[in-house]
Amino acid sequence: MKVYFAPQSRSVRTVWLLEEIGKDYELERFTLGQKEMRGPEYLEINPNGRVPTVEDGDTLISESTAIAQYLGAKYAPELTPGPDAANFAEYLQWLHYAEGMIMPPINTIVVETILLPPDRRNPDNAARAMKLLNRTLLAVEAHMDGREFIAGSFTVADTITGHAVIMSRRLGGDFSALPNLNAYADRLEAREAFKKADAA
Amino acid sequence: MKVYFAPQSRSVRTVWLLEEIGKDYELERFTLGQKEMRGPEYLEINPNGRVPTVEDGDTLISESTAIAQYLGAKYAPELTPGPDAANFAEYLQWLHYAEGMIMPPINTIVVETILLPPDRRNPDNAARAMKLLNRTLLAVEAHMDGREFIAGSFTVADTITGHAVIMSRRLGGDFSALPNLNAYADRLEAREAFKKADAA
Numbered sequence: 001m002k003v004y005f006a007p008q009s010r011s012v013r014t015v016w017l018l019e020e021i022g023k024d025y026e027l028e029r030f031t032l033g034q035k036e037m038r039g040p041e042y043l044e045i046n047p048n049g050r051v052p053t054v055e056d057g058d059t060l061i062s063e064s065t066a067i068a069q070y071l072g073a074k075y076a077p078e079l080t081p082g083p084d085a086a087n088f089a090e091y092l093q094w095l096h097y098a099e100g101m102i103m104p105p106i107n108t109i110v111v112e113t114i115l116l117p118p119d120r121r122n123p124d125n126a127a128r129a130m131k132l133l134n135r136t137l138l139a140v141e142a143h144m145d146g147r148e149f150i151a152g153s154f155t156v157a158d159t160i161t162g163h164a165v166i167m168s169r170r171l172g173g174d175f176s177a178l179p180n181l182n183a184y185a186d187r188l189e190a191r192e193a194f195k196k197a198d199a200a
Numbered sequence: 201m202k203v204y205f206a207p208q209s210r211s212v213r214t215v216w217l218l219e220e221i222g223k224d225y226e227l228e229r230f231t232l233g234q235k236e237m238r239g240p241e242y243l244e245i246n247p248n249g250r251v252p253t254v255e256d257g258d259t260l261i262s263e264s265t266a267i268a269q270y271l272g273a274k275y276a277p278e279l280t281p282g283p284d285a286a287n288f289a290e291y292l293q294w295l296h297y298a299e300g301m302i303m304p305p306i307n308t309i310v311v312e313t314i315l316l317p318p319d320r321r322n323p324d325n326a327a328r329a330m331k332l333l334n335r336t337l338l339a340v341e342a343h344m345d346g347r348e349f350i351a352g353s354f355t356v357a358d359t360i361t362g363h364a365v366i367m368s369r370r371l372g373g374d375f376s377a378l379p380n381l382n383a384y385a386d387r388l389e390a391r392e393a394f395k396k397a398d399a400a
Contacts, residue, residue: 047339048301059289063300066292073283083273089259092266099299100263101248104307125325139247 001025002055004045005200006032010064010163011052012197017068017159019193021076027200033115065099065160072156079156091151097140098164105133106164109171134174137181140165144180148187162188201225202255204245205400206232210264210363211252212397217268217359219393221276227400233315265299265360272356279356291351297340298364305333306364309371334374337381340365344380348387362388 003018005011005027018025030037030051038049046053046062053062054071061070072080081091108129112121140161144150150157166185169175175182188194203218205211205227218225230237230251238249246253246262253262254271261267272280281291308329312321340361344350350357366385369375375382388394 047342048336056289061289061293063293063296065300066289066296069292070289073288088273089256089261089266089270092269093261093263096263096266096299099296100265100303103300104304107304108308122322122324124322136248142247 002028004028004030004042004051004053004055006030006034006037006051007200008032009051012200013064013159013163014052014054014067014071015200016163016194016197017071017076017079017156019196020079020154020159020191021071023071023075065095068095068156068160076156079154081151081155087151087153087155091155091157094140094143094150094161095155095157098161101136101139102133102161102164102168105129105136106167106171109133113171130172130174133168133171137165137168137173137175137178141178141181144184147180150184158188202228204228204230204242204251204253204255206230206234206237206251207400208232209251212400213264213359213363214252214254214267214271215400216363216394216397217271217276217279217356219396220279220354220359220391221271223271223275265295268295268356268360276356279354281351281355287351287353287355291355291357294340294343294350294361295355295357298361301336301339302333302361302364302368305329305336306367306371309333313371330372330374333368333371337365337368337373337375337378341378341381344384347380350384358388 001018001023003011003014003025005015006029009032015025015027036042037051043049045060050062052064052067053060054067056074061067069080081088085091109126112123112126112129149155150161162184165181166188169182169185189198201218201223203211203214203225205215206229209232215225215227236242237251243249245260250262252264252267253260254267261270269280281288285291309326312323312326312329349355350361362384365381366388369382369385389398
């Protein structure tokens with residue numbers, strides 16, 4: 001199994017999950033923004049020059065949430081509740097919450113505060129995205145009341161939406177009134193599998 | 201089954217899928233931007249005031265892609281390839297491509313050309329998002345070469361990423377050099393189930 005990876009990107013999610021599962025993998029490393037990510041060789045692997053992409057035998061798959069569902073179904077079905085599980089709908093809803101709700105403002109914040117050269121940044125865009133991000137986190141805060149993990153027990157959804165929560169905190173989201181999310185992010189960051197992925 | 205719905209929103213995906221499955225449903229109608237979507241009653245159902253949300257017996261679920269996976273798994277497993285299917289990875293990747301890649305620029309285009317009052321719009325944001333949207337579609341165009349549907353046969357991924365392709369074309373994406381996507385969007389728009397959802 002090969003993982004096309006860059007630190008501090010969505011590809012941390014993939015490595016985190018593989019560490020949770022205990023499955024061997026090899027990293028093909030980039031750094032975000034490195035020109036080789038847009039080079040012809042990698043564009044054959046991922047036509048958008050994004051990470052993560054996973055090669056598993058003859059299978060090539062990208063999109064971090066798709067990879068999480070793929071790896072879970074293939075190698076850790078206990079981490080992916082199925083249609084007969086009581087938490088099936090909850091698991092799916094919160095798995096998809098990351099890309100549907102949390103990541104769009106995070107994308108804007110990253111573009112407007114890190115990726116664009118300073119003279120092309122628009123502080124209004126960053127401020128609007130941060131306001132939206134903070135609003136988006138409120139539903140997760142309410143949901144996490146009394147829960148240890150986002151779908152009850154630990155599932156692949158924690159490696160996706162949990163990772164989006166961790167990113168939100170690191171990017172300066174306002175966690176002052178989010179005690180459940182602070183505790184959740186602390187709990188996830190303390191996991192050995194997360195630590196390995198975060199340091200990769 | 202009750203669907204919280206607004207025309208020309210992601211909730212069209214849900215109604216389209218229910219029409220494909222042939223399952224009865226009842227619509228609870230809003231129009232996008234209507235203040236009742238932010239009212240206390242609906243915020244109990246969906247704390248972000250978004251559509252779609254589905255009530256299926258005791259189950260309440262939101263996020264359109266989550267709903268598609270839920271409905272497929274429960275009521276139309278033939279439309280959701282499983283881990284043993286040859287197109288499992290392809291199905292997952294292209295199911296997730298909509299929210300991961302296509303919808304972020306679409307969100308910006310909708311905000312900057314429709315939702316914001318004219319004096320608060322920033323044409324630079326809309327132009328940048330349109331450029332990104334057009335680039336994002338190229339991978340789908342290449343993938344659709346020789347394919348009728350996004351994962352080979354018709355799956356719930358067509359109601360999600362196919363819908364995002366249709367939205368891209370309606371919002372003015374540059375389809376002049378995307379023959380595969382033009383044909384794909386035409387093919388989807390011609391389906392009776394799509395027509396019903398689009399007119400709902």
